[in-house]
Amino acid sequence: MIELIEAVRTGNIRELNSNVVKVYETSLTQVGDTTLLMVRTTEGKRLLVSGTGELFDQLQGEIVAGVKIARLSHANRLVINHFLPYTAPQAFGTQVATMGLGDRLGIASPGHIQTLRGKDIRPVLAQQSIRELALTGRTYEDVLDAAAYAVLQEGYKDGYGADGDHLKKEADIEYALRLGFTMLTLDCSENIDNTIESLSTAEIAAKYAELPASLRSYYEERYLQTAPNVPGATLAYTAEALQKDVLIYDAAINFMEAIFRRYIATLDRAVDFEISIDETATPTSPEAHYLVANELRERGVTIFSMAPRFCGEFQKGIDYIGDIAQFERELASHAAIAVHFEYKLSIHSGSDKFSVFPLIGQYTNGLFHIKTAGTNWLEAVRVIAKVNPSLYRRMHQFALDHFVEATAYYHVTTDINAIVPLAEVTDSQLPDYMEENNARQLLHITYGLLLQAKNADGSAMFADDFFQTMADQEDAFAEGLRHHIGRHLTLLGK
Numbered sequence: 001m002i003e004l005i006e007a008v009r010t011g012n013i014r015e016l017n018s019n020v021v022k023v024y025e026t027s028l029t030q031v032g033d034t035t036l037l038m039v040r041t042t043e044g045k046r047l048l049v050s051g052t053g054e055l056f057d058q059l060q061g062e063i064v065a066g067v068k069i070a071r072l073s074h075a076n077r078l079v080i081n082h083f084l085p086y087t088a089p090q091a092f093g094t095q096v097a098t099m100g101l102g103d104r105l106g107i108a109s110p111g112h113i114q115t116l117r118g119k120d121i122r123p124v125l126a127q128q129s130i131r132e133l134a135l136t137g138r139t140y141e142d143v144l145d146a147a148a149y150a151v152l153q154e155g156y157k158d159g160y161g162a163d164g165d166h167l168k169k170e171a172d173i174e175y176a177l178r179l180g181f182t183m184l185t186l187d188c189s190e191n192i193d194n195t196i197e198s199l200s201t202a203e204i205a206a207k208y209a210e211l212p213a214s215l216r217s218y219y220e221e222r223y224l225q226t227a228p229n230v231p232g233a234t235l236a237y238t239a240e241a242l243q244k245d246v247l248i249y250d251a252a253i254n255f256m257e258a259i260f261r262r263y264i265a266t267l268d269r270a271v272d273f274e275i276s277i278d279e280t281a282t283p284t285s286p287e288a289h290y291l292v293a294n295e296l297r298e299r300g301v302t303i304f305s306m307a308p309r310f311c312g313e314f315q316k317g318i319d320y321i322g323d324i325a326q327f328e329r330e331l332a333s334h335a336a337i338a339v340h341f342e343y344k345l346s347i348h349s350g351s352d353k354f355s356v357f358p359l360i361g362q363y364t365n366g367l368f369h370i371k372t373a374g375t376n377w378l379e380a381v382r383v384i385a386k387v388n389p390s391l392y393r394r395m396h397q398f399a400l401d402h403f404v405e406a407t408a409y410y411h412v413t414t415d416i417n418a419i420v421p422l423a424e425v426t427d428s429q430l431p432d433y434m435e436e437n438n439a440r441q442l443l444h445i446t447y448g449l450l451l452q453a454k455n456a457d458g459s460a461m462f463a464d465d466f467f468q469t470m471a472d473q474e475d476a477f478a479e480g481l482r483h484h485i486g487r488h489l490t491l492l493g494k
């Protein structure tokens, strides 16, 4: 096996060696009589395949001096998955902490693996929402390919997950499951009635009275006449609160049940089914969380995690905004409810919530799912700001010009006017923007517009320069992720 590395190093594969810029020794893998080694060449990453055997035969590539040079293609990834099962995603269930590490670029997973390796938490590397795919122009095949090749590159054999995130439509659910995604995050926001929050008590009572008597008595018997008993949770339903929550969540609960029966219960493999009720204007009270969880159990719906909308603000890419004492009080109940119903609490928009991470680790007893994505993109932007100031300046200005357009996709309360003008910032100060909340959110939510922007001639406005810089700065990016995501884990008690 080592001979291949030496052959590459010593230039014995002359035809190849001229443009090998890096050898990933952690990728060295033997499968029967076939040896695999990943390298980065001036044209991009390649798999060197030597020896003989089925794996050698099935991987597509050009043979140079007896060594097959294989691209990191989708077809080759499927072959790798077959011969090396650890490179395919797995479900984790409820008994291990997991971290969603959304990678909008397809280049962050090596740094994520280096950060989590050996810790008491497992990575969901292939995590993207349909929103992110639409904004980046990627597919779920791309997302799985990138994660699998990162696992091969890093020689990571502890398992990783693949989350079809924030799925609302059945076609998207089918798409993700057909590809082998091992986690499904059902976004119920379109089935939650947020208008109820703005009604008066009398209007809520009148609307509730219009519901079928059988439905009203169903809920009243379970939640008014029967006091919920969840150790560690403070729950007290009033008639008014129950009426409001039934009007807000009843349709969403029916949607959860329908999707479970149609797509999850029928599967012949394990899938971690997550319920997301976080992307909604209505904060999830502990009582509402209990009602949803209890209804799902009563209906035989098994879930692995639940993402409530916590009190305060979990905005993109910045720390928690709100009353931390109230957050702690309600978190204690949310965590107790999750334990009671035997699933994990899921923390969406989990990036950068440093002020509440210790509470989350404490009250979940270290058993949680936390989702990040945008912060990983911002670590790439930080690298650009450090090493390619002219590119950063052009991206920053484009983001300013298109910020309002981007707010259609993400809820933020960014104060654009508070961002120091580019003209007042020296090149060496540009990385400081990644320490300022408003600039972080500016670059955070404009990622899709930046990555897909085109010049008049159809060429990429930023993407080519961006990805070339990131390829050249691969180690710096991985170091940035190890530091930044490592800080998340330390404060979460991992």
Ligand SMILES: O=C(O)[C@@H](O)[C@H](O)[C@H](O)C(=O)CO
Binding pocket: 102, 128, 129, 131, 132, 165, 166, 347, 348, 349, 350, 351, 371, 372, 373, 374
């Ligand atoms: O941007 C998205 O659509 C996702 O990354 C979404 O925000 C994700 O569920 C999340 O909470 C990441 O922190």
